[in-house]
Amino acid sequence: MEDRATQDHGLVDSTLRGDRQAFGELVERYQRLVASVAWRYGIGQMEIEDVVSEVFVKAYRNLHRFRPEHAFSTWLYRLAINHAIDHTRRQRKEQGRTEMPQSLPDPAPTAGEGVESGERATLVRSALAKLKAHYRDVLFLVYVEGLKIEEVAGVLGLPQGTVKTRLMRGREAMRRALVSRHPEYFGGQR
Amino acid sequence: MIGRRFRRALDERGLGQPSAEQADRWIIDELTSLRGQIPYEIDVRRRVMIEIERLVPQDRHEVPAWQLGWATAIVGVGAIVLLALLWGSWPEWRTGVENGFALMRGLAEVSVTLAGLLLSLLSLPFKMLAGLRDLLIEVPSMASRVKPFAVVGVALCYLIMTGTIVGVVGRDLRYPATTPTRED
Numbered sequence: 001m002e003d004r005a006t007q008d009h010g011l012v013d014s015t016l017r018g019d020r021q022a023f024g025e026l027v028e029r030y031q032r033l034v035a036s037v038a039w040r041y042g043i044g045q046m047e048i049e050d051v052v053s054e055v056f057v058k059a060y061r062n063l064h065r066f067r068p069e070h071a072f073s074t075w076l077y078r079l080a081i082n083h084a085i086d087h088t089r090r091q092r093k094e095q096g097r098t099e100m101p102q103s104l105p106d107p108a109p110t111a112g113e114g115v116e117s118g119e120r121a122t123l124v125r126s127a128l129a130k131l132k133a134h135y136r137d138v139l140f141l142v143y144v145e146g147l148k149i150e151e152v153a154g155v156l157g158l159p160q161g162t163v164k165t166r167l168m169r170g171r172e173a174m175r176r177a178l179v180s181r182h183p184e185y186f187g188g189q190r
Numbered sequence: 191m192i193g194r195r196f197r198r199a200l201d202e203r204g205l206g207q208p209s210a211e212q213a214d215r216w217i218i219d220e221l222t223s224l225r226g227q228i229p230y231e232i233d234v235r236r237r238v239m240i241e242i243e244r245l246v247p248q249d250r251h252e253v254p255a256w257q258l259g260w261a262t263a264i265v266g267v268g269a270i271v272l273l274a275l276l277w278g279s280w281p282e283w284r285t286g287v288e289n290g291f292a293l294m295r296g297l298a299e300v301s302v303t304l305a306g307l308l309l310s311l312l313s314l315p316f317k318m319l320a321g322l323r324d325l326l327i328e329v330p331s332m333a334s335r336v337k338p339f340a341v342v343g344v345a346l347c348y349l350i351m352t353g354t355i356v357g358v359v360g361r362d363l364r365y366p367a368t369t370p371t372r373e374d
Contacts, residue, residue, distance in 0.1 A: 020242055027235045032228065039228040049234055056238040061245070124220035143221035175213050186213040 008072035015063060023063075027056050030073060034080040040144050041084040042129075055083045078155050081145065085137055092133075120185050127177050135170030138163055 008029070014022035031052055038051045059079055066075050128136060141152045149167075153160045178186040 020239065023242065024235050024239050027238050031232060031234050035232050036226070036228045040224055040226070045230065048228070049232055049237065052232060053234045053237050053241060056234065057241045057245070060238075060242055120216055121220050121223070124217055125224075128221070139221060143218055144224045146222075146225060171214060171217065174217055175210060178217070179210075179213060186216070 005071045005073075009068050012063060012066060012068070012072055015060070023056075023060055026059075026072070030076055031056070033073065033077060037077065037080040037145070038084050038087075041088055041140070043084065043087060047087075051083065051087055054087075055080050058083065081141065081155050089133060123178060123182055123185060124174070127174050127181075130177070131170060131174060135166055135173060138166040139170045139174070142167055 008026065011022040011026050015026070034052045034055050035048055038048050038055075043051050055076075059076055062079075066072065128139065131139070137156060138152060141147045141155060142149070147155065149160050149163050152158075153163045156163070158166075175186070
């Protein structure tokens with residue numbers, strides 16, 4: 001039996017030969033992956049279908065650029081991340097504010113977490129939303145998406161050194177903001 | 191030192207103010223807790239397919255033979271009507287020939303005028319090159335007039351540079367510099 005990546009390549013080939021139903025099959029397979037990326041980026045339920053559709057239409061348009069040396073899912077995933085970043089930036093610009101959408105996903109608290117932990121979680125997410133975009137993108141990709149430094153560098157088109165610096169400075173900026181605003185939760189000294 | 195250890199011990203037991211490392215850990219834990227799959231179902235296949243249909247240009251259909259026949263007939267009739275209308279107001283043969291020759295003569299005159307203009311434009315770079323050559327020929331003779339001043343200038347530069355070097359080296363030999371000491 002063929003593995004998933006080989007099947008994907010077959011579907012891509014068929015699409016490129018004009019079989020649109022093959023692309024429909026790819027949409028079926030990966031819509032949840034793309035939607036999860038958008039959801040993690042705080043894109044609300046109202047917009048998420050728009051964003052996911054846009055990603056697939058973009059993928060269809062650029063399918064001739066896809067190289068079969070890579071997995072289709074990886075290629076699509078990167079496309080989705082870039083689109084989510086662009087979307088949130090565009091949205092922020094349109095709304096004329098420097099925050100991310102307030103609908104940042106709310107993780108369910110695990111058993112045993114206290115009130116303090118819940119408040120801390122809210123504060124961290126709020127600080128992340130207020131962080132400068134170039135720091136937030138890197139923090140998101142590394143910690144939320146779980147990408148490696150070289151993968152983040154590839155997605156954002158930055159040198160690895162810059163990604164490392166932004167990661168460190170972003171974390172530091174978040175900590176500074178949290179410590180200065182909420183010393184009762186995050187301590188007052190280094 | 192003892193205070194820091196004490197504080198770390200308190201931190202580890204959750205009794206004191208949290209340290210920077212603890213704050214970092216909370217931040218990272220919170221960020222990683224945002225991982226996960228979308229908690230609801232979505233289905234965009236139909237929508238994407240509609241969008242894609244719009245992107246793809248519609249196929250061209252073959253034109254049926256009867257349509258082609260009708261179109262040819264209409265165009266043919268139109269052409270005959272047009273020719274008939276023109277035939278009625280056609281100029282005399284002789285006038286037509288004379289007008290044709292007059293037109294050709296006029297065109298020839300315009301061509302000659304344009305060619306003259308073009309030639310003068312083309313000769314412009316050559317004239318500029320000739321001017322440049324004359325200028326270059328003049329340069330050596332102009333330089334020969336300022337030669338004595340140039341020689342004096344070079345001699346003066348040489349004297350000033352030699353004097354400066356001798357002065358600096360002499361001073362250093364006479365008063366050696368002290369070794370700088372590092373201040374802690």
